[in-house]
Amino acid sequence: MADTGKKNARILVFSTEKISDPAIDMAGLLKLHYPPTVYAISIPCSSGVKPKWILHAFEKGFDGVFIAADGSDCPYGESCTEKTGKIVSSTHELMKQKNIEPARLRMAAICSVCSEAFVRQMKSFNENLLKMQGI
Amino acid sequence: MNKKLGVYICHCGGNISDYVDVEKVRLSVENEEGVFIAKTTMFACGDSNQKEMVEDIKNNHLDGVVVASCSPKLHLLTFRAVTERGELNKYNYIHANIREQASWAHSDDKARATEKAIHIVKAAIAKVRYAESLVPIKIKSIKSVAVIGGGVAGMKAAIELSNLGCQVYIIEREYFVGGRVSQWDALFTTNETGKELVTRLYNDLVKRRNITIYTSTEVISCSGNIGDFKLKIKTTPRYIKEKCNLGELQNAIDACPVEVPDDFNFHITSRKAIYHNFPGEYPQSPVIDIKNCTRCGACEKICENVDFSQKEEITDINVGSVLMATGFDPYTPADGEFGYNSFDNVVTLPQFKRMIDLSDEKLTFKGREIKNIAYIYCVGSRQVEGENKYCSRYCCTSAIHAAINAKKKFRNIYNFHFTRGIRTYGKQEVLYDESSRMGDIYLQSYENDPPVVTGMNDKTVVRINDILTGKREMEVEADLVVLITGMVPRKDNSVGSLFKLPKGRDRFFNEIHMKLRPVETVIDGITISGACQGPKNIMEAVNSALSAATKSYSYVSKGELELEPIIARIDKNLCTWCNACSQACPFDAVKMEEDKTKVFAVINSSVCKGCGMCLPVCPTDAINLIAYSNSEIESMIDALA
Known part of the structure; x- marks a missing residue:
């Protein structure tokens, strides 16, 4: 049992409808x-994620x-892959500007x-994020 | 935005409500903006609930519907159809997955699973507020199907598709069609042999003009999508000319000096490098096993039909759907498992069946006559500690059938069955009855106390604490121990990886839902049939093949398919025509247009695939994808945060 x-x-x-959604399901x-605090939003393709959506998620907590x-x-x-990588790189720059x-x-x-x-990935990302918060 | 919404939260029997407090979810969302109806239901997909939803939508003039239940892969289409029956455009329906992504994923933490479910439903409500009525896009679908695997399931599927007027390509990796069934002798219930059944099906296949059979052929690449798969297939040569003199070939086979274990007989015999599995096998031309051939030239000297100049062939085929029928492998016991490879008279069920077929008058193995046979059941199935937790379904019946055949064909055979409970379900019970009447002895043990095989003074003894006689220790001195091995997925299942087919817990290919969407996979346009989906007897494999054929046909029958009208949309006022979107689009769907006031981008709706690659590159954020607009995504993020 989990430590509640x-x-x-x-x-x-x-997450993408045809590829990663089936894996998550x-x-x-x-x-x-x-972790039950992982929430997925389905999109058609990972290279269609707008940086502003990512920043919006950080703004919302x-x-x-x-x-x-x-x-x-x-x-x-x-x-x-290349396009998704570029989105991540450009968003990293925007995050730095906002001290994220x-x-x-x-x-x-x-x-x-x-x-x-x-x-x-979810478990290790969760642990890394908690470490960043000093937990 | 002022929509009137209906929200339905499903118990899914207990699949959801055992871990998620669905009433709490309902109470948490019933006062959300626009929610007019919020209900829980035992089975949202059930007929009665569907009817109720239709009435609700019609009577209350709902503008949007959310069902929180299982994965949309299962029931998105079901509830879109419900919405349409309620006279509401189906794109005003949004699906919330609170089973795979909440109740099951977090079954270890009910409170947080419930909290997550509430957020997921609120996000779906946020999205449905922005949903709009849309018209599906139609694409052409090629009326042809590739059947991967030329066993009985594949052949039956091909015949069914041919009957429906489809062009069919059977792609068989082995040199001969028939798969596992060609290895079996008399079959239950008809007593027709496997070879006769394969011959009958093959004769039917070859007279059909709309079926092409490729043997020794593998799929090496696949591109495209449902309705238009582009397959590249590679055919390995047989090194024998197509029209040849079979008499000369037999002399060439006799002259071949190479001997290798014969896979067809599960290694209880050997074969030459130039071979066929049995006379009259289909296709009737023998083959040279080039991996084991030493190129000594002995066959070439005798037979002019041997042709080592043949080369691999690559062929492109184009199909609307792919039907998988790649079959299974028999479980191979580990060394020492019930004496396997430790005692030389321990064999597997497939080996025993070949022994019965190959022996005349006396049943012999390694020169010794067999009288006492001990059958140990559930080897490689229903494992307590191994990977194979599942029951292989066919093995109880097959073992008893083989035991009866052995007793009928040879004299002085005594059968002793060491079981974990017999599962000869349905009509197969007749066999169990027949074997009992013939004097076969049945013993039984629990999984934690299996039979033990030991060697004693040149004898092999099988010992059991028999629960049918109050756990009395019984032992049988066996001339032959037959391990009743189950089915496992093909060792080389690379073709599944090529099509990106997901596998289930038992490592067989996964159908979307065994009852609601059997034979379908999450890869649109690809169906699965027979034992590649899970253990099945021949009848069950054929039934699933017919079902898969019907499903595959439904993808190609109309010559066109309806696709989601999810395409990019450009805000002309924001667009400054920088060309970034055009460069990002892999489908050349963005064009430049000009009017009196400005130059701007437009989307060619018949070409746009709705991937969204153009969205993040736009410097003025002028592009949105229908159903994935900024408003929709950001409102979902707000609800989930």
């Missing part, structure tokens, strides 16, 4: 537990934002069967 009193970081996940199906990138599995083409620690935005490729990888 344990503090967890609030993490917003931008399968993590639930397999009862692979991860999210501790971290995770982009579950399509990587080489992207049904829309090979340029997805860039490490609070993380991106990793999550394929349609990468349930365990997703759970690992």
Whole structure:
């Protein structure tokens, strides 16, 4: 059983409908537990995330934002990884300007069967975010 | 924005409500802006609830609907259809996933699972406030299907698709069609042999003009989407000319000096490097196993049909749907598991079935006549500590059937079954009855006290604490121990990875839902059938193949498919035509236009795929994706924060 009193970081996940959503769903199906303060918003492709959405999430109190990138599995083409990487880089710059620690935005490729990888990412990201907060 | 909304929160039996307090969720959202109806329901997908929703939408003139239940992969379409039946455009429906992403994912923390569910439903409500009525986009769908695997499931699926008027490509990795069934002798219930069944199906296939069979062929790449998959397939040569003299070939086979373990007989015999599995196998041309061939030239000297100049062939095919029928592997016991590879008279069920087929008059193994046979059940299935927790379903019946056949074919056979409870479900119970009447002895143990195989003075003894006789210790001196091995996923399942097919807990390919969306996968346009989805007997495999064929046909039958009208939209007033969106678009969907006042970008709606790659590159934030606008995403973030 989970330690119900344990503090967890609030993490917003931008997840893609065809690729990472099935992985996140399968993590639930397999009862692979991860922090319950992880919330996912589905989008068609990870290279379509606007930096202003990420900044909005930080303004609203999210501790971290995770982009579950399509990587080489992207049904829309090979340029997805590079484009998603550019979004992360440009958002990191914007975060620095606003004195937001860039490490609070993380991106990793999550394929349609990468349930365990997703759970690992959420747990380690949660721990890193808590460390940043001195918890 | 002043929408009248209906919100339904599902118990999913107890799948959700065992971990999420659904009433608390309802109370938390019922006073949200615009919410007119907030209800909980035992099964949102049930007929009675669907009817109630339709009435609610019609009677209350609802403008938006949210159902909080399972993954949208399961029921998004169900509730969109409900919304349409309520005479509301289906894009005014938003799905909230509080099962896979709340109750199941956080079943270890009910309070926080409930808190998360509340946020998820509020986010869906926030989104539905901005939802708008849309018209689906239509695309062409190619009326052809690729069937991956030429076993019985694949062949039956191909025949069904052919009957429906579809172009079918069967792609079989092995040199011969028929899969596992060609390895079996008489089948229950008909006594038709596996070879006869395969022959019957093959003869049906080859007379059909709309079926193309590729053997020794693998898919090496796949691109495209539902309605238009582009497959690249590689065919390995047989090194035998297409039209050849079979008499000469037999001489060439006899002359081949190479001997390797025969996979067809599960390594209880050997074969040559030039071989066929049995006379008359399909296709009827033998093959040279080039990996084991030493190129000694002995066959070439005898037979002019041997042709080492043949090369690999790459072929491109274009299909609207892909049907997977790649089958299973039998479980291989670990060394020492019930004496496997420790005692030379311990074999697996598939090996035993081949032994029955290959032996005449006397059942012999390694030169010794077999009389006492001990069958140990559930080897590699229902494992307490191993990976295979599942029941392989077919093995109890198959073992009893093989035991009966052995007794009928050979004299003085005594069968002793060491079981964990017999599961000959349905009509297969007849076999259990027949074997009992024939004098077979059934013993049973629990999973924590399995039978033990020991060697004693050149004898192999199987010992059990039999729960059917009050845990009396019983032992059998066995001439042969048959391990009743179950089904496991194919060792080489790389074709599944190629199509990005997810696997379930048992490592077989995963269908979306065993009852609600069987044979469908989360990869649109790809269906699964037979034992690649999970253990099945032949009848069950064929039933699932017919189901998958029907589903695949539904993707291609109309020649067109409806796609989501989710495309980019440009605010002309904000656009300054910097060209960034045009450069970012992988589909060339953005064009420049000019009017009297300015130059601006426009979206070609028939080309735009709705990926959103143009959104983040726009310096003036002039582009939004329908259903994923700034307002929608930011309001969802507000609700989740």
